[in-house]
Amino acid sequence: MGWNHWAGGKKRLPGRAVLALVVIVALLLPAAGGAKKKEEQLQLPEKYRQWLESVEKLITKTERELFLQLEKDYQRDAFIEEFWKARDPYPRTSRNEFRDEFMRRTDQATELFGDLRDERAQTLLINGHPTARIEVSCSELWPIEVWFYDSRDYHGGDVLLLFYQRWGQGPWRLWHPLDGLDDLAINGRTTYGDIDLRCTESDAILAAIGYLTNLGVAGVATLQAQLSRPIEQPRGEWVASFQAYSTDLPEGAELFDATLMVGYPGRYQSRTIVQGTVAVPVAGVASATLGDFRSYNLILTGEVLSGDVLFDSFRIKYDFPADEVEDREHDLAGNGSHGPMLPLVFERYLRGGTYRLIVKVEDLGSGRVFREERTIEVPKLDQAPAPPPLDPETARILAEANAAIRNGETTVKIAPLQGEWQTGLVRIDAMTTGDDIDRVSFVLDDETVLTKRRPPWNVELDLGEVPRPRLLRVVAFNAAGEEVASDEVMLNAGRHRFAVRLVEPQRGKRYARSLRAKVDVSVPEGEGVERVELYVNETKVATLYQPPYVQPIVLPEDEPVAYVRAVAYTPDGNSTDDWVFVNAPGNLDELDIQYVELYVTVLGGDKRPVDDLRPEDFQIFEDGAPQTIARFERVRDLPIHAAIMLDVSASMEERLADAQAAALRFFEQTVTPRDRATVVTFNDHPNLTARFTNDVTALAAGLAGLKAERSTAIWDSLIFTLYYFNGIKGQRTILLLSDGRDESSRFPYEDALEYARRAGVTIYAIGLDLPRSALSDRRKLNKLADETGGRAFFIKDVAELGSIYETIERELRSRYLITYQSTNTSTAKDFRFIEVKMTRGGLEAKTMRGYYP
Incomplete structure (x- = not known):
């Protein structure tokens, strides 16, 4: 598009328009509080002041306010790390692509413009390089640059900007029609004609001025807001989470007394286990009542500093039923005058060395706080025996939990398997540590396949030709026949498995005073763990907000312990749990x-x-x-996970465009923020073109650019799609569209039908222009649909797809959930x-x- 297209508005703004623009711009000007903000920023150490300036157009108001409140450098460093993590588009990769791109732009802006406060630099940081950048040298005007973004480089469409440097020095600024044409002139006065006659790049200058003038008052205000928008809003409420991990005392906080004890009961791999106990006198805190239930609830927040660097931070919530607590006679601190105590036990894994440990405990019942900061010397346990705990009573109570630490040096681990699908003959290898292993058993789907009494600990398993989910356990026993270690993995679990496993305590073992809970969590692709809750019987005793999910638990004295339960939650509220029965009679069978x-x-x-x-x-x-x-x-209103399987074999060439359009309309009409959909195209092999998402644009991208070619492998592609659903719960459905019989599948129809039965995914099969003579193909599609709770449709013309998809969408939203x-x-x-x-x-x-x- 030429410059002259934008230069048509060579006129001055009418007086009323100028007045209206004055009002709007006045409303957009920063409030008086901006001066205070700048003053607070100037008081920061130079390193952090420069960082804050570099993210001026990126940081949110809430983030800025919190950063300015931080008083210690290690807190600021931790904030900056979390600031970038919250914006990482692919958190499971080693790189933070967003930060890398932003820092690249920052380096370029600094090299080009020197000062990041320069409005050209700010525009580049947010919007990237312009499509064209013209530097204007004109004796009539101050230094000028004209920037052009076309619709490919700027999501708002074609945009022209004019920057100028008044007085020929200092920072550059974006020209606004309110500034007037004369503000660009060295002698304070100019006209369109003067610019046209005396400036070599007059077309570009006048195009930018005409574009901005023709936008109108509201249009200029909107453009300014778009140009200065935050680049990427952070995911989730990370600021609130960061604040929750602070060990600073709230202003005016009322304090209570407690005793912090630290011991080193063992090691975990190459690190020393640091076990801390905060003994909280019940008399110093308050219980909370909900209905007939009364409990003491406390949150412990900890930080571990190595030098001036925050090495570790953690947060644990403890819950104690009041009736159990007030019946206790023991005193963890060894001083009976304090009465009953609440034992807040925590563990961290640290290398040998000197650290600063900060612990803050908040009593939710009274609002009172305990805080202690101390230096700890963590021993290297591979070189010297562990020092005893500071308090004999603590050692007595935690003896059983700490025995599990010593047993933890005996381990068994299943070696990682190659590939995503595990079928046919597969070799399984297990790795062990410790001297207490007499034999190792391999258990597949609760059936012991092989027991070996000497290494190598491996087995070959025939997993069949179809990638069925199979539970594999490897269990190590000592000479007395007691289980000393175990590991398990779900084979062919797919990318969406959400599972939790209690590694400790051991099933069926008896515990009197304490036990050690150790939890492994597997989360779906792209998800994280929000928290892990631990229960003894039906009583929640601890909530862990970060790994390692390990917690010593002091057991109630007078209540028999039947089971321990772990519940893991993802940020969107999904949960899964695992149970371990302990202290059970020998003749107890699990049903x-x-x-x-x-x-x-x-x-x-x-x-x-x-x-x-x-x-x-x-x-x-x-x-x-x-x-x-x-x-x-x-x-x-329940969420739906839906897949459209679209045949792109050669016979679909004339129908493909209409099929793509119909699929897109289905997504547009069906997918709500709570739903997820995916696209699988197939010819002689399946192709996942859009992962599960509620972003219709991403689904449209998965439907775009398709070419109809090659033969058809329906059954292979169906098994592939069903496999992709592994681990997903709730409403799941596949919309399978094909115009022909299977020609090139490795798996027969019978395997696909059996796999569909096991998967529990509803299949809607749509046969497009199948001849009436193809009775076998019609029967197969009908049976697939009937066995899974769906329906089969046979249509002559692709134009009928729209009404079929509407019928399916109506059925999906009109179902009944029945459980028994x-x-x-x-x-x-x-x-x-x-x-x-x-x-x-x-x-x-x-x-x-x-x-x-």
């Missing part, structure tokens, strides 16, 4: 009860969903036995058939035909 979820579509005689039903309208049967409905609800606890307690792994009958006539229920326990 695996199946809790079955059914997503049921009910169709009337017109084949439209019926959405006014009640539990008594349904009868559930499993292998012919009636089941009792435990939960019943409409699923109109299976009455079948058999340990057999055979397929269990499910039948849903309607008590009202004329209705048809569609759901999965059964499941594998």
Whole structure:
């Protein structure tokens, strides 16, 4: 686009427009508080002042306010690290791509313009390099630069900017029509004609002036806001989380007394285990009451400094039922005058050396605070025996928990497996440490496959041709037959598995005064762990907010302990748990009860969903036995995970564009912020073109640029897509579109059908222009849909896809979630058939035909 396109507005602003612009710009000017902000910034050490200036257009108001409140350099360093982490687009990679790009722009802006406060530098930092940058030298005007962004480089469309340096020195600024044309002139007065006659780059200058003038008052204000927008808002509430980890005392905080004790009971790999205990007198804190339940609730926040650097920070919440606490007679601090104590135990893994330990404890009941800061000398436990704990009573109470640390030197670990799919013959290797291992057993899906009494600890397993999820455990025993270590991995778990495992305590072992809980967490791709909660029986005793998820637990004295439970949460509120039964009688058997979820579509005689039903309208049967409905609800607002499988084989060439458009309309109409969708295209092999997301633009990108070519491998591609669903819970559905029979799959149809049965994903199959003679292909698609609770549609023209997708979307939002606890307690792994009958006539229920326990 030429400069002359923008230069058409060679006129001065009318008086009323200037007045209106004055009002708007006045509203945009910084408040008087800006002076105070600058003053606070100038009081920072030079290193941090420069950093704050460099992120001027990036940092939010809340982030700035918190940074200016920090008093210690190690806190500022930690803030800067978390500041960049919050903006990292791919947190699982070693690089922070956002920070690297921003620092590259910062270096370029500094090299080009010297001062980052220069408005050219700020514009470059936020918007990147302009498409064109013209430096103007004109004897009539102050130094000028004209910048042009076209729509490829700036999301707001084509933009022209004019920067100038008044008086020929100092920082440059962006010209605003309010400044007037004369502000650009050296002698204080100029006209469009003068610029046109006397400046060699007059076209560029006049184009920028005309563009900005023609935008109008509101348009200029909007453009300024867009140009100075924050580059990337941070994900989540990281500022609030950072504040929560502060060990500073709140202003005016009321204090309570407590005793901090530190010991070194063992080692973890190459590090020493530092075990701290804060003994809190019950008399110094207050309980909280909710209904009939009364408890003491405290949060411990800790920091470990190595020199002037924050080496580690941690936060743990402790919960104590009041009736248990007030019955205690022991005194952790060894001074009976204090009465009952609350033991707040924590562990960190540190290398030998000198550290500064800061501990703050907040009592949620009273608001009072305890804080202590001390230097600790952490020994190297591979060179000298561990020093005893500071307090004998603490050692007595934690003896069982610390015994687990010593046992922890005996370990078994499954070696990482190659590839994402594990099929056929697979070699499994296990690595061990310690001298207490007599034999190692390999257990696949609760069946012991092999036990070996001498290394190498390995086995070859036949996992079959289809990538089924399989649970592999490796268990190490000592000479007395006691389990001393174990590890487990879910084979073929996929990228979305969310699981938690209690490594300690050991199942069935007896514990009297304490135990050590150790938790492993696996999270879905791109997710993190928000917290891990630990329970003894039904009582929550601790909440861990960061790894390692290890916690010594002091057990109640008079209450029998039946089980320990760990619950892990992701930031979006999803949770998963694991249980370990302890102190159980020897003849106790664990019974695996199946809790079955059914997503049921009910169709009337017109084949439209019926959405006014009640539990008594349904009868559930499993292998012919009636089941009792435990939960019943409409699923109109429950999240959906949906995949569109799009055939892009050569026969789809003339229909592909319409199929792409129909799929995009489905996403636009169906995907809400709570839903996730994905795109899998296939010809002679599957291709994941868009991962699960609620971003319709990303899904559109997955549908774009497709070429119809090669043959069709429907069953291979279906297994691939079902595998991609592994680990995802709730409503899951596949919309499979193909116009032909399978020509090149490695897996037969029967394997795909069996895999679909195990996956529990609803399949809607759409056959496009299948000839009536292709009866076998139609039967296969029909059976796939019927077995999984979906439907099969056969259409002649791709134009019918829109109405089919609308029908599917209506059914997905009109289903019923029905759950029941299976009455079948058999340990057999055979397929269990499910039948849903309607008590009202004329209705048809569609759901999965059964499941594998």
